[in-house]
Amino acid sequence: MDNREKILIIDDELAPRESIRMILKDQYAISTAEGALEGLDIMSRNSVNLVVMDIKMPKMDGITALQEIKKRHPDTEVILLTAYASLETARDAIRFGAFDYLIKPFDKDDVLSVVGKGLAKRRANTGLKLERDILLDRASYLEEQVNNARSNIMTCYEGTVNALILTIDAKDHYTYDHSNRVARLSYSLAKAIGVPDKTVKEIENAASIHDIGKIGIEENILKKNGKLTPDEYTEIKKHPAIGARIVQSVPFLEDAIPVILYHHERFDGKGYPEGRGGEEIPLAARIVVVADAIDAMMSARPYRDALTIKKVLDELRDNTGTQFDPGIVDVILNGSVSLL
Numbered sequence: 657m658d659n660r661e662k663i664l665i666i667d668d669e670l671a672p673r674e675s676i677r678m679i680l681k682d683q684y685a686i687s688t689a690e691g692a693l694e695g696l697d698i699m700s701r702n703s704v705n706l707v708v709m710d711i712k713m714p715k716m717d718g719i720t721a722l723q724e725i726k727k728r729h730p731d732t733e734v735i736l737l738t739a740y741a742s743l744e745t746a747r748d749a750i751r752f753g754a755f756d757y758l759i760k761p762f763d764k765d766d767v768l769s770v771v772g773k774g775l776a777k778r779r780a781n782t783g784l785k786l787e788r789d790i791l792l793d794r795a796s797y798l799e800e801q802v803n804n805a806r807s808n809i810m811t812c813y814e815g816t817v818n819a820l821i822l823t824i825d826a827k828d829h830y831t832y833d834h835s836n837r838v839a840r841l842s843y844s845l846a847k848a849i850g851v852p853d854k855t856v857k858e859i860e861n862a863a864s865i866h867d868i869g870k871i872g873i874e875e876n877i878l879k880k881n882g883k884l885t886p887d888e889y890t891e892i893k894k895h896p897a898i899g900a901r902i903v904q905s906v907p908f909l910e911d912a913i914p915v916i917l918y919h920h921e922r923f924d925g926k927g928y929p930e931g932r933g934g935e936e937i938p939l940a941a942r943i944v945v946v947a948d949a950i951d952a953m954m955s956a957r958p959y960r961d962a963l964t965i966k967k968v969l970d971e972l973r974d975n976t977g978t979q980f981d982p983g984i985v986d987v988i989l990n991g992s993v994s995l996l
């Protein structure tokens with residue numbers, strides 16, 4: 657098999673076609689065509705590295721053929737042959753993608769030199785293209801690996817969150833239902849205030865385990881029907897810190913810690929455990945504070961009935977800026993998030 661680089665010479669005149677062929681035939685595999693259409697036909701069947709082509713030809717001229725070749729075979733370099741009279745046209749052709757041009761009558765060394773350079777360019781382009789393909793392959797492989805790893809982590813994450821949720825359920829079914837509702841409402845609130853989708857999901861997951869620390873609180877306090885004594889209340893107030901400690905041991909639950917730890921802080925700084933105020937309380941926790949309070953008010957408890965929606969809205973209005981972040985309460989008061 658002929659492994660030499662392939663050159664196609666297209667010229668309707670025999671003399672220049674043959675003289676170019678004679679110059680190149682020792683170094684390259686040459687084919688010839690008497691017109692552009694025949695040339696394009698050859699190119700559709702065989703790969704050609706470089707085309708040497710006359711500009712002035714009947715049927716299809718060299719400039720039109722050049723554009724056609726560049727459209728169908730963008731990697732093939734084209735060198736145009738021109739008479740001195742059409743030198744301007746040849747120069748213009750460079751912008752249509754011609755590599756260079758040769759002026760008739762041509763000198764043997766010029767032909768060899770220009771053809772050699774054209775082929776070198778083509779080799780360099782092919783090399784670059786190969787490298788780019790390899791890099792693209794590698795990139796898509798890595799992307800796939802990252803996606804797999806991410807989906808494994810998500811499976812792990814969801815499994816762990818579910819296990820924690822079921823642990824709460826086993827201890828206190830009210831907290832379990834409440835947590836699910838707070839998670840849903842936190843999701844709607846976060847979306848309504850324009851939190852990015854990925855973070856909305858994180859907030860929802862964190863909200864579903866915001867009370868996980870209640871696992872560490874005595875059941876008789878947790879389920880007490882009457883009013884709590886000051887000591888019992890002190891005990892209850894430990895659940896954010898207990899929850900944060902539980903979740904700390906799970907690296908990919910880190911994002912839930914601020915929600916667990918700060919969901920009993922108040923916007924005016926009078927909450928617990930740290931008495932943080934305003935934006936010192938992470939946004940996710942400020943969202944869950946509102947969702948948590950709404951769900952508590954809307955749930956019937958052994959010691960009181962559920963509040964009506966009107967009463968809940970009144971409470972939100974009365975406590976915005978003190979207990980709650982006004983920016984979050986707003987999306988409920990303005991109807992962006994419905995409590996129905």
Ligand SMILES: [Fe+2]
Pocket residue numbers: 866867895919920
């Ligand atoms: Fe809580």
